[in-house]
Amino acid sequence: MGTAACETMAGSEPGTSTRGPRRPSIWPGVLAALAIGSVAVSGPLFSLARSGTTSAATSSDYALKMITLASGAQVAARWNPCQQAITYQVNVRALAKARRKPMRKQVQAAVAKLAAVDGMVYRYAGTTSFVPQQQTLADQPAEIVVAVVPASATDLDAGEKAVGSGGVLWASWSSSKGEGAAVVRGYVILDPRGMADLKTGFGKGRTQGNVILHELGHATGLEHVPVPTQEMNPILSPLTPNGYASGDRAGLKRVGISAGCLTVSSSVSIADDS
Numbered sequence: 001m002g003t004a005a006c007e008t009m010a011g012s013e014p015g016t017s018t019r020g021p022r023r024p025s026i027w028p029g030v031l032a033a034l035a036i037g038s039v040a041v042s043g044p045l046f047s048l049a050r051s052g053t054t055s056a057a058t059s060s061d062y063a064l065k066m067i068t069l070a071s072g073a074q075v076a077a078r079w080n081p082c083q084q085a086i087t088y089q090v091n092v093r094a095l096a097k098a099r100r101k102p103m104r105k106q107v108q109a110a111v112a113k114l115a116a117v118d119g120m121v122y123r124y125a126g127t128t129s130f131v132p133q134q135q136t137l138a139d140q141p142a143e144i145v146v147a148v149v150p151a152s153a154t155d156l157d158a159g160e161k162a163v164g165s166g167g168v169l170w171a172s173w174s175s176s177k178g179e180g181a182a183v184v185r186g187y188v189i190l191d192p193r194g195m196a197d198l199k200t201g202f203g204k205g206r207t208q209g210n211v212i213l214h215e216l217g218h219a220t221g222l223e224h225v226p227v228p229t230q231e232m233n234p235i236l237s238p239l240t241p242n243g244y245a246s247g248d249r250a251g252l253k254r255v256g257i258s259a260g261c262l263t264v265s266s267s268v269s270i271a272d273d274s
Helices: 097-118 192-196 208-218 246-255
Strands: 003-008 031-040 054-058 063-068 074-076 086-091 122-127 144-148 162-175 178-190
Touching: 063 162, 063 246, 086 097, 097 122, 097 208, 097 246, 144 208, 162 192, 162 208, 178 192, 178 208, 208 246
Parallel strands: 086 122, 086 144, 144 178
Antiparallel strands: 003 031, 031 162, 054 063, 063 074, 162 178
16 A cells, blocks of 8 residues: 655745646645555565545445544545646656657557546647656646656655655645645656566556556555455556456545546645646
8 A cells, every 4th residue: 555754834925826736735724645555566565654634435346545634534645636637747858769659659548548448638748758656746747747757866766676656745735714635746657678578558567557557556646455356456467357357446436537526725826837
């Protein structure tokens, strides 16, 4: 299961737009938190244990990252489906030139599969050299960054046996006008060497496409499940399905467009200035 780390962050003057964020501004008193999850090909899952500000809401086949608000109420960590679009960029600079375009196309295909299930609008914003780090996620050039980089390049690595990791950064707020939370950033880290050992493309079992889909699930608020026939199981195996299975799909609908719009506090500026 993903774990969480919390910090209070200060930003510039807040705006009021609920369109796709480029750089969220978070005022004092607004809590920003990070959730991390990963997938391993075999062996135990290595996780980053920091604090216990989140939990998971589960059914038999899916689990959602839950955020505990100031009142004690819990809500699912999710993007605002009524923002204009969720932008994403891909960092493939650690790969040999001949492998960069195929990997980028594979990521784009995976995002399209995700969108087909959760109903959200994702907009490809090109390539980047940005590498997600715990302290710089709010400065990402896009709302989601997919980076194919070695573990040594980031402090978001989930362990030596992990092929990939993914997670979300969210902001929660509380005032006399109410409380709530919204995801403002997401990330996916893919280990180049681990990915090279897997079959390219999509399909059942140990494929690169399944790793990308799994980590994108974390970047949209899903947690691990113990069922090996679901995409969000943390172990990549011959039982891993060809894409999102029934439980994964049910979970993605709980955090997707069918979950309804979020009224984001003006304390969190998520104007789309792209």
